[in-house]
Amino acid sequence: MPPGSASESGATAGCGSHDEERAEFSALLEDSTDDLYEHAPCGYLSTMLDGRIAKINTTLLDWLGHRRPDVVGRMRFSDLLTVGGKLYHETHFAPLLQMQGQVNGIALELRTADGGRLPVLVTSVVKKGAGGEPLLIRTTVTDARDRRAYETELLRARQEAETAHAAADEALRLAEDRSDGYRRLAATLQRTLLPPVLAAPEGTEVAAHYAIASVDEVGGDFYDLFPLPGGKWGLFLGDVCGKGAVAAAVTSLARYALRSAAVFDSDPAEVLSNVNAVFNQEFPGPDLRFCTVVFGLLTPDPNGDGYTATLASGGHPPALLLSADGTAAYLPTPGGQLIGVLEEVHIATTTVRLRPGDTLLLYTDGLTEAHGGGALVDADALVDSDTPVDAEAPVDADAHDDRFGDTALLAFATRLAPTTAPHLIHALTKLLDSFGEGLDDDTALLALSVPPHPADGEPQ
Amino acid sequence: MNALAIATSTGGSWRILKLTGDLDFHTAPQLRAAVEAQPLSPNHGLVIDLSDLAFCDSSGITAMLVARRLTVAAGATMALAAVPGRVARIFARAGLDQIFTIHATTADATATATATATDATASDDAG
Numbered sequence: 001m002p003p004g005s006a007s008e009s010g011a012t013a014g015c016g017s018h019d020e021e022r023a024e025f026s027a028l029l030e031d032s033t034d035d036l037y038e039h040a041p042c043g044y045l046s047t048m049l050d051g052r053i054a055k056i057n058t059t060l061l062d063w064l065g066h067r068r069p070d071v072v073g074r075m076r077f078s079d080l081l082t083v084g085g086k087l088y089h090e091t092h093f094a095p096l097l098q099m100q101g102q103v104n105g106i107a108l109e110l111r112t113a114d115g116g117r118l119p120v121l122v123t124s125v126v127k128k129g130a131g132g133e134p135l136l137i138r139t140t141v142t143d144a145r146d147r148r149a150y151e152t153e154l155l156r157a158r159q160e161a162e163t164a165h166a167a168a169d170e171a172l173r174l175a176e177d178r179s180d181g182y183r184r185l186a187a188t189l190q191r192t193l194l195p196p197v198l199a200a201p202e203g204t205e206v207a208a209h210y211a212i213a214s215v216d217e218v219g220g221d222f223y224d225l226f227p228l229p230g231g232k233w234g235l236f237l238g239d240v241c242g243k244g245a246v247a248a249a250v251t252s253l254a255r256y257a258l259r260s261a262a263v264f265d266s267d268p269a270e271v272l273s274n275v276n277a278v279f280n281q282e283f284p285g286p287d288l289r290f291c292t293v294v295f296g297l298l299t300p301d302p303n304g305d306g307y308t309a310t311l312a313s314g315g316h317p318p319a320l321l322l323s324a325d326g327t328a329a330y331l332p333t334p335g336g337q338l339i340g341v342l343e344e345v346h347i348a349t350t351t352v353r354l355r356p357g358d359t360l361l362l363y364t365d366g367l368t369e370a371h372g373g374g375a376l377v378d379a380d381a382l383v384d385s386d387t388p389v390d391a392e393a394p395v396d397a398d399a400h401d402d403r404f405g406d407t408a409l410l411a412f413a414t415r416l417a418p419t420t421a422p423h424l425i426h427a428l429t430k431l432l433d434s435f436g437e438g439l440d441d442d443t444a445l446l447a448l449s450v451p452p453h454p455a456d457g458e459p460q
Numbered sequence: 461m462n463a464l465a466i467a468t469s470t471g472g473s474w475r476i477l478k479l480t481g482d483l484d485f486h487t488a489p490q491l492r493a494a495v496e497a498q499p500l501s502p503n504h505g506l507v508i509d510l511s512d513l514a515f516c517d518s519s520g521i522t523a524m525l526v527a528r529r530l531t532v533a534a535g536a537t538m539a540l541a542a543v544p545g546r547v548a549r550i551f552a553r554a555g556l557d558q559i560f561t562i563h564a565t566t567a568d569a570t571a572t573a574t575a576t577a578t579d580a581t582a583s584d585d586a587g
Contacts, residue, residue: 241522286492286529288522292554315554337555341525346555441518 043120043141049134051076060141065113077139082109082117093122097137101126107144119144194444198225201233201298201307204354204448207425211432211443213366219442220247220291221364222255226262231300233307234262234271237362237446238293238316238339250289253282254339258295268295268312269347272339276314279340290340292316294333294362298354298448306355306450312347314339317365317406320413322424324357324452328413330406357418359449363409366443367428370404372435404435421447462514463487466494471507471570475499478509478566483520491520495527500534507569511542521550528560541566 037044043060047053053075061068064080078086085108097103103124110118124139200206206225213219220240228234236258240250254275261274272295283289292315298307311319313333322328336348354360416427424447432443464487467478475498483491491508498506508527510516524540531538539561543551551557563569 241518286526286533288525288529290522290525315556317553334552335555335558337559338525341529341559346558348555 042143045077045139045141047077047137047139049136051078053077054136063112063118063141063143064110077137080110082111085109085111093124097124097126101128101134110141119147121147194222195224195226198446199227201225201227201448202231202300203304204307204450205421206446206448207421208447209425209429209432209443209445211366211429211439211445213439213442214243218245218248218251219243219366220251221366221442221444222251223362223444223446224255224259225446225448226259228262228266228297232266233298234259234266234295235298235362235446235448236262236293236295237364237444238291238314239364239366239444240291241289246289250283250291253278254291254293258293262295262297266297268297268310269349271295272312272314272347273345276339276342276345280343283340288341290338292365293339294319296360296362301353306353306358308351309354309360310349310351312336312349314345314347317363317368320361320363320409321352321354322359322361322413322417322419324355324418326414326417328410328417330410354448354450356450357452359417359419359421359424359447361413361424361428362446363428364442364444366439366441367432367445368404368406368409369441370432370435370443371402371438371440372404402438418452419449420451421449424449464490466490468494468498471566473503474505474507474570476507476509476566476570478512480512480514482515483513483523484515484517485519488519488523491523492526492530495530500531500536502535505537505539505569505572506531507539507541507563507566509541509566510544510547511565513544513547516544516547521547521554521556524560525556537561539563539569539572541569 038058040057040059043057043063045053045056045060052073053071054073056068056071061071064071078089081089088106088108093103093106093108103122105121105123108120108122110120112118121142121144122139123142124137126134127136127138129135194208194210198206198208208223210221220242221238222240223235223237225233225235238254238258240247240254242250257275257278258271261271261278264274265271272293275293279289279291292313294311294313294316296309296311296319298309300307311331311333313319313336315336315338316333318330318332320328321331331350331352333348333350335346337345339345352360412427412431413424416424419427425445428445432439462482464479464481464483467480469476469478477491477494477498479491481487495506498504500506506527508524528538541563542565543562548557548562551560551562561569563572
């Protein structure tokens, strides 16, 4: 059928009537039949069965920005669609139309001459001949910008709601992950701050323990034991002020500064002076970072009879010696100052012989500052059995204070002496456990003992 | 856990901070803020009165060291008065009894002239 065929003119709105008034009104309408088609509030087009456009109204041409001669007989309906629209037209619209003879209110997007998109609702009807054979396709196109905007709005609102919901879920999951993560991080950090395995100097036994007061925060205690040239060994144990990530960073600094300073100059007082200089350089402001630490140098006895330990203290609680003769004593280092507070620090040093049967203990003050009365518990029971400790027992250490204290620790050690590093750490670990909530602060313990000579046959 | 109250007064060229309650992790920032609020100069001294201090942990001792570093940086003098026994023992162990100027009472501290009460260790970290 040729474009603009007669059958497609005057297709609508015939409203002829009999009375005069109606006739006038009708005349008005009849006059504008073409006008109505051309300028209807919707787009009209008629296409051949192969899709070529036979007729199109002005409204639709205006929407598209096309000139009639460029469209009629030249373009197919699908040429007016966006890529997505073309696909949908081919796969759904056209087959449906062929099958049903009619398709109603399908949302498609037209492509305008200037490259824009025009959302529309399309309704098509197949016009059939007298014998029912399809002749052409009549299509109305309704501007759906408003409706599309509304739908887009709905969709966006739904997406936003979904996004918000997902974000809330994610935030919740992250929060759970994070607290878990923090704990894992704290545990990991703690491990990196302590040696995984302590190597024992020849002819000694070593043991260590780290008691964590809070699983949520990294504590600032640290220790290490490592070989130096000439058969000597370095060891240290300390406590950085504060807790958490900052304390962990400072602890890490202290550890590495101590290890490298010991290699550079193994004199214990020099080692601590160097670490003090490092701290002052790293933390010059009013936000003080400091630590207390004992650094020791173990020199093997020329006769193979134990070691000589030179201990330097920077404000740290005194080491404890549990002797072969069954006594115990602190090894005071009075006047040794905190590391990191002063530019020139005073370090106190003491020297002690570690003979067979002697045990040296380094500890942090989490032990002596713990609240609880483990002091009165029989030390032998702690070593030899799994008897729970009565932490509520009265305390003899400090009349106005329920802290474990120096006196109680010395009494505890005296009951245990003579002992070995593993036995001592085992007993102290049980003591720390007995404090329960009374353990305010992380506690690090490091013990080194020289086993008694089997040849001596001297029962201890 | 108890709160910390800090009362500020003046005695001659000395500013006096009297601490009542607990000086710990939670209240340590209060002491620092109070120290920073004082007019610190070479003509001023700062006394921290500990006679009513109920509790002091390592955070509290850190706060006192921070106070000292702040006063020394300003060229001022700082002293502690009426240090409780337990705190004094911790000071002795950590060598802090040589770092802080310690007086038995606030009156003893303020009786000292700020200009001449130069902390023997102040030159150590005057930088």
